[in-house]
Amino acid sequence: MTATAPKTLAERIEDLLPQTQCTKCGYPACRPYADAIAAGEANYNQCPPGGAEGVARLAALLGKPDIPLDTTHGVERARPVAVIDENVCIGCTLCMQACPVDAIVGAAKQMHTVIAELCTGCDLCVPPCPVDCIAMVPVTGTRTGWDAWSQDEADAARARHDRRMARLERERAAAEARASARQAARAAHADQPVPQTPQTPSTQPVAPAATQASSDDPEAKKRAIIQAALERARKKKEEMAKLGAGPKNTDHVSAAVQAQIDSAEQRRRRLGLTEDENASHPGEGDRSDKPA
Known part of the structure; x- marks a missing residue:
């Protein structure tokens, strides 16, 4: 017989929350x-997705009075589902990065x-x-709160949220x-003595000073790599557009929108993610919640 430790108060409270991870309560997720x-730092009526029934559940657990939902955090409503207009989507992946439960698929x-x-x-x-x-888009009719959601x-x-957080932590650590490793390699390279070779007249044309500087400048190399990647992406986008398989409104993107896209792409490059790794991973690990 295996003994299990009793749940903490925070764990029992978390069990009563709807786990939408919406942050409307003022905290980054349901567990915080x-x-x-x-800890007595937040009231138990700050969860709009749980609605009035959610407040009543928490009040019963805490031995406190049943109070109205604090509507400064939002109102109880029918549960909506996000719908993307795929003819307008430009494939920036910002929505995928924001989704707390990996419910958006794309690259x-x-x-x-x-x-x-x-x-x-x-x-x-x-x-x-x-x-x-x-x-x-509301999908539960007149049903709201826990009537529109199940345990x-x-x-x-x-x-799914826990798996996503674990994956993001692995990506950050990697x-x-x-x-x-790159920093150590650069340091080791800098410590190596430069071999001295006899100076002989060269018959090869001398590279321009700007080219020589860029070959020795790590930042210049990085910019060249990024530029090459952007050029490959541009060509791929053109090929997909010819096949009618890509987003249909990427030709006239505003400067502000392009800045957001560039910021997302720079983050992916810093993480060293490939094109395939940018795809969402719904149901990673336990696939029991993956739709048929």
Whole structure:
């Protein structure tokens, strides 16, 4: 017989939250909000997705009075699902980065789509979209709060969120390891003595000073690599457009939108992610919540 440790108050509070990870409570996810309630730093009526029933559940657990939902954090509503207009989507991946449960599938410069069964209706993908191509569509009719959501759905959303956070931590650690390895390699290269060779007249043409400087300048090399990658992406986008398989509005992107896209691409490069790795990973690990 295996003994299990009793759950902490924060863990029991978290079990009663809908796990939409929407941040409307004022905290970055459901678990930090549960920790804050347990510590007396947050009230138990700040979760709009849980609605009035969610407040009642928490009040019963905490032995406190049933109070109204604090509408400064949002109102109880029918559960929505994000829908992407794929004809307007430009493939910037900003919505994928914002989704807390990996419910959006796509890749850089490719159209994205939402897996409706996995969407928690958190709204977090809407603000970063530079072309306003995401709509939140109510799908539960008059049912709101916990009437529009089930415990099984909440548990599955929490599992996906936890897997996503673990994956992001692995990517961060891997990026730091790669950066440390590059720094160590540069340091080792700098410590090596430069071999002295006899100076003989050369019959080869002398490279321009700018070219010689760029070959010795790591930042210049990096810029050249980025430029080459952008050129490859541009050619690929043109090929996809000829086939009618790419986003349809990438020719006239505003400077502000392009700046957001460039920022996302720079982040991916810093992480060392490939094109395939930019795709979302819904249901990573336990595939039980993956739609058929």
